[in-house]
Amino acid sequence: MAAAGAAGAEEASGAAVTLRRIKASDTVGLREKVMWPGRPELCSLPEDEVPEAVHLGAFAGEALVGVLSLFLPKEGVKGRAQYRKVAVDQDWQGKGVGSALVRAAVEAAQSAGAAAIYCHARAAKTEFYERLGFARKGEPFEKYGGHQYVEMERDL
Template sequence: MEMKIRKITCVATLDIRQRVLWPDKPKEYCEVEGDESALHYGIYLEEVLVGVASVYEDAGAVRLRKFAVEAEHQGMGLGAALIRHVIHYVQCAGATVFWCDARESARAFYERFGLSIEGERFYKANVSYYRMSMNFQPD
């Protein structure tokens, strides 16, 4: 199967964000402040969008938000390919820190790519999260 990663629009991310992350909420709930200026990536399998990730830059720190892969395509390495792509972009862009609020259920996934937990578990909308990050050395 052919896999491609492309930059996409914020609007293109919303259906997958809603289905995977917040299926009991309206699509508007999945929009976040800064979407219009963020970079959005999609992973395509046979020309069908099956995963999304959005990155938000702020003074050398880059935040990953709304990272999601369709349930039927999880466990196939697509999310791993997408996160590797994003981390490569972040490093090439000269970021000093890459971070996210990771659902507790995804903690081990992010640890595989070098992110570490910062602080205590916290909750958003009754879902448990950890702040996770990785630092990059300037060239």
């Protein structure tokens, strides 16, 4: 998937999902449902609206089943891209939707000329990111009221 967000179909463990760009506001409902029930203030941030932000949605038919937000380096800067707030509907977890979203983010970051891509992964989910070629960077840290996170990075 290019940084511009061309639609594309991904095979997610036998279930076809279509990945496409969405608006930042389209990510909030699924994030609240999956990641922070009853905490909508954690589901969007002011930087979600910066020009370098790319929000991706995974669709099964018309149903939004996964989201990811990617923040590319400013044009002409060979920096690191960051993705965050990956959320996949519980009925679709374990079916390759999250992997498809992360692969699309990696491809978009490469196309944009980023030197690396990283995320702050929940400590319990680091194996998922390691399977996708990411490595742990630094020590675990706490945010969002006690959740443990680890920075995961992949050179591009």
